[in-house]
Amino acid sequence: MVTLHSHATRLGVLDIGSNTVHMLIVDAAPGARPEPEASTKSTIRLMQYLKDDGSIKKAGTEALLSAVEKAMKLAEEYEITQLLVLATSALREAPNGGKILRKIEEAIGQPVTVLSGVDEARLTFLAARRWYGWDAGRLLVIDIGGGSLEVAMGSDEDPTVALSVPAGAGRVTREFLPESGVADDDDLEAARKNIRKILEPMVKSFPKSKHPMHAVGTSKTIRSLARLAGAVMRQPGRVDTSIMTIDQLEDWLPRLAAIAPDQRTALPGVTPERTYQIVGGGLVIDEIMKALDVKEIEICPWALREGAILRWLDQFGR
DSSP states (O other): OOOOOTTOEEEEEEEEOSSEEEEEEEEEOTTSOOEEEEEEEEEOOGGGGBOTTSOBOHHHHHHHHHHHHHHHHHHHHTTOSEEEEEEOHHHHHOTTHHHHHHHHHHHHTSOOEEOOHHHHHHHHHHHHHHHHOGGGOSEEEEEEOSSOEEEEEESSSSOSEEEEESOOHHHHHHHHSOTTSOOOHHHHHHHHHHHHHHHHHHHHHSOTTOOOSEEEEESHHHHHHHHHHTOOBOOTTOSSOOEEEHHHHHHHHHHHHTSOGGGGGGSTTOOTTTTTTHHHHHHHHHHHHHHTTOOEEEEOSOOHHHHHHHHHHHHHOO
């Protein structure tokens, strides 16, 4: 293992999302880049475990607890000194979410911070701002998870606009696309109409007079889509970043929807845990880009977990 920086904290960030449970371990020190030391991820896809009333089935609870246990084993192995635990939209909204949270808290021995959609948007925005710096100007950040879509914009570290709507990739797939995972043009158009309705309050709340100077996308779904769409324009000196245009995305979506989910993993960038919901996620990204008149987005490698680390360092790291 790497030797700790003299003022560093070995920090574990456990992110309990709608699609995955992810533990990221970093040696975090004030003023230093939070360098990943180790990580582990379990794919849950909670949307497949929802009952009609939105509550999570017993099998979903068991899958969650098993993933948390696996994550905590890594935390023990790396001897973390501080643990941040974040839960996002699926547990926030499930009628039995509180009960499940208590079970998770018992398993890890500390409280879970349940983030609102606006909290998620703000933390993700902070991560993108630190990644791109002040020269990015007015920054627009689009982030999609399994259950919700977050959008934030601003010129500072704290966005002036931070919004969230229930238009995550898993949710849209489950509610608006055929169960087989294969969709034709009519299916896609019907799904788009439903997505536009969900996005409407977000789009209405967005300031029309201010256009972003730099638009970025975060999340595994957007990274997968960008890689698939052939987003290879890299900025000199930037690592892990590429730019995806709306034309590239729109060109790929119908072709992707026509391929059976289990065959999509043969395509570049499509990972097994995203194969079923990547079309739903792509439709949401396409619709929000169109609605906000964004022609291209740069893919940002930092997102919610890095934002949580940076916020913690700002508050407690000194």
